[in-house]
Amino acid sequence: MSSSAPYRPLLFAWFAILAAAPYAASQQVVESRRAVTATASVRISGTFAELRIRGWNKDSVVITGSVPNDAHFAGGFLAPAGGPSPGAKFFVESPTGVPAGTLELRVPVGARVWAKAGSATIDAEGVTGGLDLNVIGGSVHVTGSPRELTVEAMDGAITVEGAAPWARLKTASGNITLGTGSEDAAVTTVSGDIHVAGRYERLRLSSVTGPVAFNGDIVRGGSLDVDTHSGTVDLRFPPKLSADVDIATMSGRIENAFNKRSPIPGREGRGEELAFTAGTGGARIYVRSFKGNVKLSQLSQIYLKTF
Amino acid sequence: MTHDNQSHPSFDELNDFVDDRLTPAGRLDLETHLALCPRCAGDRDRLELLLDQSRSLAAEVEPPAEIWSGVHQRIAGRSPLGRRRSWLLAAAALLLVAVSSAVTALLVRRPQTVAVRQSAPAAPLAGVGLPVAARAVDADYQAVIRELDESLAQRRAQLAPETIAKVEASLRVVDEAIGEARHALAADPANRDLVDLLAASYERKLELLRRASELLPAT
Numbered sequence: 001m002s003s004s005a006p007y008r009p010l011l012f013a014w015f016a017i018l019a020a021a022p023y024a025a026s027q028q029v030v031e032s033r034r035a036v037t038a039t040a041s042v043r044i045s046g047t048f049a050e051l052r053i054r055g056w057n058k059d060s061v062v063i064t065g066s067v068p069n070d071a072h073f074a075g076g077f078l079a080p081a082g083g084p085s086p087g088a089k090f091f092v093e094s095p096t097g098v099p100a101g102t103l104e105l106r107v108p109v110g111a112r113v114w115a116k117a118g119s120a121t122i123d124a125e126g127v128t129g130g131l132d133l134n135v136i137g138g139s140v141h142v143t144g145s146p147r148e149l150t151v152e153a154m155d156g157a158i159t160v161e162g163a164a165p166w167a168r169l170k171t172a173s174g175n176i177t178l179g180t181g182s183e184d185a186a187v188t189t190v191s192g193d194i195h196v197a198g199r200y201e202r203l204r205l206s207s208v209t210g211p212v213a214f215n216g217d218i219v220r221g222g223s224l225d226v227d228t229h230s231g232t233v234d235l236r237f238p239p240k241l242s243a244d245v246d247i248a249t250m251s252g253r254i255e256n257a258f259n260k261r262s263p264i265p266g267r268e269g270r271g272e273e274l275a276f277t278a279g280t281g282g283a284r285i286y287v288r289s290f291k292g293n294v295k296l297s298q299l300s301q302i303y304l305k306t307f
Numbered sequence: 308m309t310h311d312n313q314s315h316p317s318f319d320e321l322n323d324f325v326d327d328r329l330t331p332a333g334r335l336d337l338e339t340h341l342a343l344c345p346r347c348a349g350d351r352d353r354l355e356l357l358l359d360q361s362r363s364l365a366a367e368v369e370p371p372a373e374i375w376s377g378v379h380q381r382i383a384g385r386s387p388l389g390r391r392r393s394w395l396l397a398a399a400a401l402l403l404v405a406v407s408s409a410v411t412a413l414l415v416r417r418p419q420t421v422a423v424r425q426s427a428p429a430a431p432l433a434g435v436g437l438p439v440a441a442r443a444v445d446a447d448y449q450a451v452i453r454e455l456d457e458s459l460a461q462r463r464a465q466l467a468p469e470t471i472a473k474v475e476a477s478l479r480v481v482d483e484a485i486g487e488a489r490h491a492l493a494a495d496p497a498n499r500d501l502v503d504l505l506a507a508s509y510e511r512k513l514e515l516l517r518r519a520s521e522l523l524p525a526t
Contacts, residue, residue, distance in 0.1 A: 041318040045523060078318060079353055080346070087318035089354075097467060097526065112319075118467070118526030134518075136470055136526055152518055154473050172477035172515055190477045190511055208484045208511050227507045229484035248500055250491060267498060290488060290504050 026069050030103060033062040034077045035084040038110045039129060045116040046092030047071070049099040055109035055126030055144065061088050067101030068094060099138075112148075119156070139174075155192075163198070173210075181216070194231075200224065207231040211292075215299055218243055218283040226287040233287060233294040242279030247287040247294055248272070257297040315347050316340060325354050438496030441489055441505060448509040455516035465524040474519045481512045 036042075038059050044051065048067065067073050075090035094100055099119050107113055112130035115122055119137035130148040133140050139157045142149060142164075149164035155173045167185040169176050171192045178187055181198030188206040196205060197215040201222040205212050213234045218224045220242060226233055230252075237243075237258065247254055247263075249271040254263040256274055263272040274296070287294055316324070316337055323329050324337050341348045463471060488505040495501060 041322075043322065047523075047526070078321075078350060080350060087322070089322065116523060118470070118523060134521075136473070136522065154470070154477075154518070170514060170518070172473065172518075188511065188514065190515065191480050206507060206511070208481050208508060227504060229488070229504065229508055250498075250501060250504070268495065270495070288500050288504055288507075290484070290491070290501075 027066040027101075028069050028071070028073070030063060030065045030067055030073055030101075032076065032090075033060060034079075034088070035059060036061045036077070036088065036108060036111070037084045037086050038108045039112065040085065040108060041087040041112045041114070042090075042105065042107050043088070043114045044075075044090040044092075044103070044105060045114075046090075047094045047097060047099050048092045048101045048103050048117055048120055049138075050102040050121045051115060051117065051123070052102075052104040053113055053115070053122065053124040053127060053131070054104065054106050055111070055128065056106050057109060058106075059084060059108050060106075061085075061108070061111070062106040063088075063090060063103060065101060065103035067092055067103070070095055071101060157192075217241065218285060220282040223284040223286070227289070228292045229290045231289075231292045233289055233292055234297075235285075235287070235295070236297050236299045237278075237285075239298045240279060241283075242281060243283035243285045244277050244281045245275060245285045245296075247274045247285075247296070249289040249291070249294060251291040252289045252293045255293065255295045257295065315344065318350075321347070321350055321354055325351065438492055441492040441496075441502065444502060444506050444509065445489075448506075448513065451513060452509070452516060455513070455520055458520045459516060462520060462522075462524075466519075466522055467526060470519075470522060470526060474515065477515055478512065481508055481515065484508045485512065 036059060040061060042061055044063075048065075061077070071092055071094040073090070073092050075088065077085040077088045079085055092101060092103075097118070099117065105113070107127065108129075109126060110129040111127060112132075113124070113127060114132045116134040117138070118135070120135050121138045122133050122135060122140045123143075124131055124133065124141070124146075125143040127144060127146050129146060131142060131146045132148075132150045133142075134152045135156045136154040137156045138153075139159070140151050140153060142151065142158075142160045142162065144162045146162075146164050147166065149160065149167040149169075151158045151160070151167075151169050153171045153174045156171065157174045157176070158169050158171060159177045160167065160169065161179050163180040163182060164185070165183045167178065167182050167187075169178060169185075169187045171189045173191045174189070175193040175195070176187050176189055177195045178185065179197045181200050182203070183201045185196075185200060185202070186204040186206070187194050187196060188204075189210045190207070191209045192207070193210055194205055194207055194212045196203070196213070199217045199219060201219050203214075203218065203223070204225045205214065206226070207228045209230045210228070211232045211234070212226055212228055214224070214226070215236045217238050218241075224235075224243075226235070241258075248266060250266070251271050254272040254274045256263060259276070259278070261274060261276045263274040265271075266273050274294075320329075320333075320337065324334065329337060341351055459474075485505065485508045488501060488508055492498065492501045492505060
């Protein structure tokens, strides 16, 4: 061991500080807070790279984080004379347009949050009011049960863990995952994958070429509508499903592993059709595919335990 | 949206007002309220002051209101898979088939008038040979799509090239699906499922164009 060995850790630490210094200096700190109403409306948009939205049991909004020094952070709170603010609006713009900066937005659980960005990672948790999130790339992850949930992306992925009573999820090529269930949900994509699980009252799944997979149940009186041009459709229901099932393809195949009913040739021998009533009926399952294959089967025991 | 002095506009509505995103009627209505309500006028002033700090940022992120009013009116009248309307369209298509058959029968009974033609080359997507049902769907959507196309073209320079590439890639996917559905309809004009699927693909295209036209500048 050479005599300089004991100093090596100090040397490394010194170089680490030197390397980090320009980065730290190039960031500006964001911190703004204010008392708001329990259902305040908060809007944030711009070129941030990461946004964490957290619902908390306080009637105040706090936005913290950092953005590059050359970025422009603007906005603030609507401030009526006395009393809590009913809303806030924030904007981040970087001169290059390159997404940068990390922000954390804390809002009352009942707040409504509207966020719009280019390529960004948005992670929302614990908001029971409304969420309206829009990105081009990156990803959106929502945990909890916002009363109203709208998420739109281009090639960004959308993942929702929780039961939003009303949900609209849309992408162009990004994948969409929706779990747990909803009273009224619509999931649409052009070429992304759709994975939906849970118990639903009204559910619409729509794709052009993206595959559609559903593992779940439709409540009595509810409906599941699926349409696709060429995506495969894989539907798995509980063995005790009670529904009127109506499936037709224009040129795709139908595989029925749910029960013993066989599909029949479609109109003028094109495509296939399958229609039957499972259990006592009551729910409506309606599937139309141009040339994507459709598979119907029973949920595995693992999934059944989740209902 | 009607506001009297007791029913104040929401924060979102005020935001839309200062962002110039209300319809002309909505704007007029809100202006009337603001003229009578000092509290809301104060909120409006504060919001405008807030936005003054962001003057360097693009003020408009959506197409002009006059385009949207027309687009919304058309979209509002259509459900994603308008089955009821599709039935009517399918009925119209059946009627057309029946009339065509009758005309054909008449021609067949008069052999001297029947001319033998070479079969036409594969029809382009410009509507040749499409049934009434598909033509009606086409007409409905094409007008809206044209407006959104124009709006997107105007904003093209404001968007990042990679974003434009993503949008165009998805549009190609949808256009291919629309083309296939239209060709299938030409062969099976009374198929209401085909009309619904065609309409669904048009809906995807419309959504895509709408979203693209609402993207933030420089993203």
